[in-house]
Amino acid sequence: xxxxxxxxxxxxxxxxxxxxxxxxxxxxxxxxxxxxxxxxxxxxxxxxxxxxxxxxxxxxxxxxxxxxxxxxxxxxxx
Numbered sequence: 001x002x003x004x005x006x007x008x009x010x011x012x013x014x015x016x017x018x019x020x021x022x023x024x025x026x027x028x029x030x031x032x033x034x035x036x037x038x039x040x041x042x043x044x045x046x047x048x049x050x051x052x053x054x055x056x057x058x059x060x061x062x063x064x065x066x067x068x069x070x071x072x073x074x075x076x077x078x
Contacts, residue, residue: 014038021071
């Protein structure tokens with residue numbers, strides 16, 4: 001079955017599926033597995049410090065050669 005559409009072409013993925021960036025649930029391995037399966041893996045970083053985010057992004061980039069998303073909070077956490 002052909003799944004190509006504007007979203008899959010734009011994101012360079014095989015399937016129009018985005019793995020939810022669930023902070024506290026999704027792991028680096030889950031993001032990598034989603035990306036390797038042809039979906040858009042999403043790395044949940046919330047409001048982690050910048051050095052923690054950079055380390056997680058670098059680690060994920062070592063696990064996959066495909067695109068993945070990064071989800072961060074940009075609002076002030078009460």
